[in-house]
Amino acid sequence: MTGSDRTTVRGKRSDAVAQKLEALIVSGEYAVGAKLPNEKDLAEQFGVGRSSMREAVRTLQAAGFLRTAHGVGVFVVTDKPQAVGGIDQALVGGISMSDLFETRMAIEGKAAELAARRLTDHHAELLQSIVAAADIPDISDPDFVALDGRFHRQVAEASGNPLLLHMWELIAPQFEQYSLRVIGMPGRLRRAHADHCGIVDALLDRDPEKAARLAHEHVATVQSELQEASGFRR
Numbered sequence: 052m053t054g055s056d057r058t059t060v061r062g063k064r065s066d067a068v069a070q071k072l073e074a075l076i077v078s079g080e081y082a083v084g085a086k087l088p089n090e091k092d093l094a095e096q097f098g099v100g101r102s103s104m105r106e107a108v109r110t111l112q113a114a115g116f117l118r119t120a121h122g123v124g125v126f127v128v129t130d131k132p133q134a135v136g137g138i139d140q141a142l143v144g145g146i147s148m149s150d151l152f153e154t155r156m157a158i159e160g161k162a163a164e165l166a167a168r169r170l171t172d173h174h175a176e177l178l179q180s181i182v183a184a185a186d187i188p189d190i191s192d193p194d195f196v197a198l199d200g201r202f203h204r205q206v207a208e209a210s211g212n213p214l215l216l217h218m219w220e221l222i223a224p225q226f227e228q229y230s231l232r233v234i235g236m237p238g239r240l241r242r243a244h245a246d247h248c249g250i251v252d253a254l255l256d257r258d259p260e261k262a263a264r265l266a267h268e269h270v271a272t273v274q275s276e277l278q279e280a281s282g283f284r285r
Contacts, residue, residue, distance in 0.1 A: 065106035066143060068097050072107055076116055076130050087117070087125045109145025142225040148277075151225050155270045158218050159203065163250060163266035165210035167259040174209035178251050181205060185244050195240050196230040202247050206266070209254070233273060242272065 072093075075081050087093060087108075094104040108125060111117045118128045140148045166174070185198045200223060207219040234240055246269040253262035 064099055065103040065110065065145070068099055068103060068107035069110040071097065073111060073114075073116060076111075076127055079130065081127050083127050083130050085127050086123075087127070089124070106145045110141055110143075112145070114141035142228050144225065146222075146225050148229055151222060151229055152270060152274050154218075154222055155226075156267060158215055159206070159270060160263040160267045162207045162210040162212070162215045162219070163254070164259040164263035165212055165215070166206050167254050167257055167262040169211040170209055170254050170257065174205065175255060177205050178202065178209070178254065182244070182247050182251055185247070190240075192234045192240065193231070195244070196227060196234055199230055199234075199243060199247075200227055206250070206254075233277070236273075236276060239273065239276070243269075246272070 072081075081087060088096065090101055090104055090108070093108075094101045097104060097107075099107075108117060112119065112125075116127065116129055117125050119125050142148065142151060181198055181202045185195055185202075203226070204216070204219055204223065207216045210216070234243075246265065250262060250265045250269065253265055
């Protein structure tokens with residue numbers, strides 16, 4: 052089994068453990084205010100390794116169920132699933148939407164900047180084909196999300212930097228999960244498509260500053276929409 056396969060298996064196991072632990076919290080087995088057993092004891096209780104247990108706890112922290120008091124322990128802070136504006140903020144692997152936004156802000160502007168400097172005809176054609184495929188009035192949300200992921204991956208590939216591409220691929224599962232949740236917000240799909248078209252135009256114009264700015268704004272816009280709709284904070 053490769054390292055990637057082991058990571059995938061551990062992720063699936065930690066997700067299952069997170070669901071079981073959440074059920075115990077919701078049922079009152081671990082009451083609000085209660086301190087959880089230490090990581091070693093929890094891992095033994097759920098029959099998993101400590102790394103899987105740690106990821107499960109991180110998932111429930113991101114969802115708002117748990118809070119860590121450093122040097123003291125992990126405490127239950129609510130027994131009600133938390134969502135912002137009707138949108139669950141917890142993503143796979145113990146990552147939150149806030150984590151995803153911060154990471155995208157760090158890599159997508161640079162990827163777009165480099166792509167504008169290094170764009171090949173091949174990548175230009177691929178990006179144009181992706182936005183053209185998304186330019187359908189009745190495109191379904193899942194179909195658009197799939198094209199959305201392809202678009203951002205293609206920009207990262209067009210940057211010519213294999214590490215930026217690798218970083219994008221690392222967050223791709225969280226990006227897809229997040230996108231499926233927010234794409235139903237009023238007007239979100241059309242705004243995302245318009246942003247993609249603007250980024251492609253900047254890339255074709257070989258304008259790195261504009262491409263980087265538009266890529267940053269693309270991420271910041273949906274984050275602001277979530278904040279305004281529901282009081283979500285980074």
